[in-house]
Amino acid sequence: MTSPTATKRVCFQLVVRPELLDEYIARHTPVWPEMLAEIAAAGRRNYSLFLGDGGRLIGYYETDDDEAAQAYLANSEVAARWEAEMGRFFVGLDGRPDQAATPLTEIFNLHDQLTAAQAPVTASENESTAS
Incomplete structure (x- = not known):
């Protein structure tokens, strides 16, 4: 597990309506500059969207x-306009896409596990493993 103060990695899933895939892609090539600025101002970074078969969209x-970050974007006029335009692209979505996407649970992270594996063993850990 990561510490509560560590960077949080967020992954989510949505489904784009297959008949609107080309338009959805076009809307992201490029995204409005003011929306990009709002995403950054909200504190989100290293943001990517990945499109799979059948319109499956994975965001990270x-x-x-x-x-x-969610509260900032929920109160942003720019984000409200963007999300109002994006809502029609998604299947089975209740509410704004940025607020209603299905989050995915992280079960593995290479960096976290390598860091944990390289952490020095404390005296109390040594005593408990020696029993």
Whole structure:
């Protein structure tokens, strides 16, 4: 597990309506500059979207405080306009895409596990493993 103060990795899933895939892709090539600025101002970074078969969309970003980032974007006029335009692209979505996407649970991260494996063993850990 990561510490509560560590960067949080967030992954989510949505489904784009197959008949609107070309338009959805075009809308992201490029995204409005003011929306890009809002995403950054919200504290989201290393943000990517990946498109799979059947319109499956996987999003990923990193943030130090996802609740604060969500609140910032929920109150942003620019994000409200963007999300109002994007809502029609998704299947089975209730609400704004940025607020209603299905989050995925992280079960493995290479960096975290390598770091944990290289952490020095403390005296109390040595005593418990020696029993």
